[in-house]
Amino acid sequence: MIQAEGVAAVTDESFGGEVLEAGLPVLVEFTADWCPPCRQLAPVLSAVAAETAGRLKVVQLDVDTNPGTTNRYGVLAMPTLLVFRDGEPVASMVGARPRRRLLQELEDVL
Template identity: 80%
Template sequence: MIHAEGVAEVTDTTFDAEVLGAGLPVLVEFTADWCGPCRQLAPVLSAVAAEEADRIKVVQIDVDHNPAVAGRYAVLSMPTLMVFRDGEPVKSMVGARPKRRLLQEIEDVFTAP
């Protein structure tokens, strides 16, 4: 798995506790070893995790090793980014993107009630 520095890895076993039970919104990257755009996204996720740690938790899950969670949320393309708040998926995006665009796309998650 392509590890983004400062980004925790979750599994089928730990997903519910780490993501659905989190106090903050959680940005989940569904990733895989063979995914080129996932490699491009790693430094973006590391930067977001470091800069926005007080507002959002960032985690990764490898779909090849954790098919149950990917299946539960019908994730078919890598990378898929999903934002969960209060145990529910509130936003889904497919594909790599620069940090500025990613932050713009998730800004409403921070401001929503």
């Protein structure tokens, strides 16, 4: 998996504790090694994680090694970004995007 700097990786096993039970809103990137737009998004996620520290948790989930969570949320395209609040998905975005656009899309959940 292309690991974004400063962004934790979650798995099917850790998803509940790290995402669903988190005290902050959580941005989850569903990603894969074979996905070029995911590589483009990695530095954007790192920047967003740094800018929103304390207000938003940012994590990545590798779809190839974590099919349970991927299937549970019906993720079909990479990268898919889901925002969870209080254990529920509250926003969904598909595809790579620039940092400024992603921050604008996250304003409602921050």
